[in-house]
Amino acid sequence: MKGFSEFRMPQTVFYGNDSLTKLGEQAALLGKKALIISDKIMSQIGNVKRCQEYLEEAGLTTVPYLEVNSEPTDEHVSEALTIFQDQQCDVIVTIGGGSCLDAAKAVAVLATNDGYIGDYMGGKKTVTENPIPLITIPTTAGTGSEVTSVTVITNTKDDIKMMIKNPAFIPQVAIVDPVLTYSSPPHVTAATGVDALCHAMEAFISRVAQPLTDNLALSAIELIVNNLRTAYINGHDQDAREKMAFASMQAGLAFTNASVTLVHGMSRPIGALFHVPHGVSNAMLLPAVLEYTKESAIERLAVIGRVLRPDLKSLKNEELAEVTVNEVKKLCRDLHIPNMKTYGLDEEKFNEVVSKMATDALASGSPGNNPRVPSHEEIIDLYHICYDYDFTVLEKVSK
16 A cells, blocks of 8 residues: 555444434534425425424424425525524534435535635635534435535536535534435435445545545445345335445445546536436446446456456456446346436437536546546547447356
8 A cells, every 4th residue: 555545434423223313412412403404305204304303302493494306506505505594503404315415515514614615616715614513314325425525516507516525524423324215216226326336336446546445335335236126126125225325325435535436427417417316327327437447447347346246256357347347237227227318318409418518527527536537539429328328238258
């Protein structure tokens, strides 16, 4: 190992069934009036009310903001920030998918630091003050946002998904309760699960991977591939849900310290321009991007292949790298992941904006951490490959 590495995570992490019961106790250590950032679905199924009850039992008053939808925007951040300030809140609790968590992370930083959230992208503006205390509670096993130093917010003026990374976005407390993921429908379970797989695989092949993130990433990969199908088919399978929630958290810890790579760089423009949920757009891209990257990451992909198929561990590295790609394709096939065409992206509009998408992907910085760094034209070619990609076509591997 050359030089040294840095690893960051929340001050406190609770995980396991019924860990949500720790919410009130933890929030009381951080403040007296909580802004709860969530969405209408979380309110309808009772999750927001449960949070309010735990908080109020601990002596806190609560104010809800429930307007976050499938993709968080700068408008959501502005609205929630205004409520936080007007109501004089002093702690933020967020429950929901990655969109809710990302919006809350942005509000926590802006509540003590001035400016527009996009000002902090790429380090253009410095976070000078500690953020408001934040407690994150995920209800999907996918984004890992509950433990990361990243927020992804859409700039509504320019149709750009801004990936903003700063240690200030790391929550003080993360509560990972697998029971909360039971309500996640199959298509969301599939998309968020493959999102977590992307986090783990990209962290492992990243140019800035480190031993600690490697261990977390490989553990997450194994758990996801062995449990995601079950969670997809039977959302109330307790063992599968527990393992997926744990794997998602591990993958989040891995990628926030080792970075994502080309998949995420290409995924964000799809979400910004076509409003495809983040997990779905990642899943659309993962197999083709692995094929593109394979020749520059043979050894790393072979390690993953031995984890996924220990029965084939005696194969050569080149073959094991192909095994990895095949296993990811089979997983996407079994989860009924659509390609862009099947999902309904208008081909004419796609062709009109594909060059902008490639430009925005490169500008995000993530592709620069890929083992094989693409040119603008190569990203355009990859987008076209992914548009009508066939997840059922597998490469032959000798046994």
